[in-house]
Each structure stands twice: as C-alpha cells, then as structure tokens.
Amino acid sequence: xxxxxxxxxxxxxxxxxxxxxxxxxxxxxxxxxxxxxxxxxxxxxxxxxxxxxxxxxxxxxxxxxxxxxxxxxxxxxxxxxxxxxxxxxxxxxxxxxxxxxxxxxxxxxxxxxxxxxxxxxxxxxxx
Numbered sequence: 079x080x081x082x083x084x085x086x087x088x089x090x091x092x093x094x095x096x097x098x099x100x101x102x103x104x105x106x107x108x109x110x111x112x113x114x115x116x117x118x119x120x121x122x123x124x125x126x127x128x129x130x131x132x133x134x135x136x137x138x139x140x141x142x143x144x145x146x147x148x149x150x151x152x153x154x155x156x157x158x159x160x161x162x163x164x165x166x167x168x169x170x171x172x173x174x175x176x177x178x179x180x181x182x183x184x185x186x187x188x189x190x191x192x193x194x195x196x197x198x199x200x201x202x203x204x205x
Contacts, residue, residue, distance in 0.1 A: 109159050113161045114159045114160065114161055115161065116159070116160050116161065116162065116163065116165075116166060116183065116184075117157065117158065117159050117160075117183070117184035117187060118157075118158045118160075118166055118181055118182060118183045118184060119155055119156070119157055119158075119181075119182045119184065120154075120155070120156045120158055120169070120170065120173060120179055120180070120181050120182075121152040121154070121155050121179065121180040121181075121182075122152060122153055122154045122155075122156070122173055122176060122177055122178075122179050123151055123152050123153060123177045123178045123179075124153050124154070124176045124177035125177065128176045128177065129147075129153065131176060132153070132154060132173075132176050133145070135172065135173065135176070136154075136156060139169060139172070141158050141159055141160050141165065141169055142156050142157070142158055142169070143157050143158070143159050144156065144157035145157075152180070153177075156173075166181070166183075
C-alpha cells in the first residue's frame with residue numbers, strides 16, 4: 079500500500095469511527111477448529127405475545143449466534159452453531175415451544191461480503 083494511501087486511511091478512520099460508520103474491530107473465530115462443525119438456519123413463526131420470550135430464549139442460548147426479526151410468515155431467522163445433530167435437535171425442540179420451526183442445515187457458508195465503497199458512495203457520499 080503506498081504511503082499516501084495509508085496516511086489518508088489513518089486520517090479517515092478516526093472520523094469514520096466518530097460518526098459511527100466504523101462501529102468496531104474484531105477477531106474472526108474458526109468454529110470448526112472448536113469442534114462446532116454444524117450450522118443451521120432456523121425460521122420461527124410465532125405470535126406477538128411470544129416475541130419477548132423468543133428474544134429472551136435466543137439471548138440465553140449460546141449456540142444461537144445470530145438473530146434476525148423478519149417480515150412475512152416467519153417472525154425470526156436464527157443461525158445456530160453446534161457440534162452434532164443431537165445438539166441441533168435439542169435447540170429446535172426448545173424453540174418449537176413458541177411456534178412452528180423450519181430448519182435448514184447449512185452445507186457451506188460463503189464469506190460475508192464487505193460493504194463496498196461503491197455502495198457507500200451511492201447511499202451517503204461518504205468515503
């Protein structure tokens with residue numbers, strides 16, 4: 079990386095952090111190295127009176143690593159990370175107390191795409 083480009087980034091990053099554009103930095107954990115080789119997406123359809131209970135259950139279940147509240151027939155899509163099918167079964171059975179659950183086992187996860195400069199320019203003019 080050219081020195082000028084590095085200097086420009088060093089000047090930009092603190093400003094982007096202050097404005098909330100950069101919200102943090104993190105290490106990436108390899109789940110398979112920890113024996114967590116099975117991922118699944120669970121869709122839960124529930125009622126409004128169970129929304130708080132569902133969110134509480136998700137927060138208390140360490141195998142649930144991501145939660146999205148969605149529109150449509152389902153209310154939530156959660157990502158689960160477990161070592162073996164029996165663990166997935168236990169989580170599905172637990173969540174199913176709140177409503178119908180649809181389970182999809184992840185065969186392969188593609189890397190997340192970063193937010194591109196093109197998208198940033200298109201939406202906010204920020205660079």
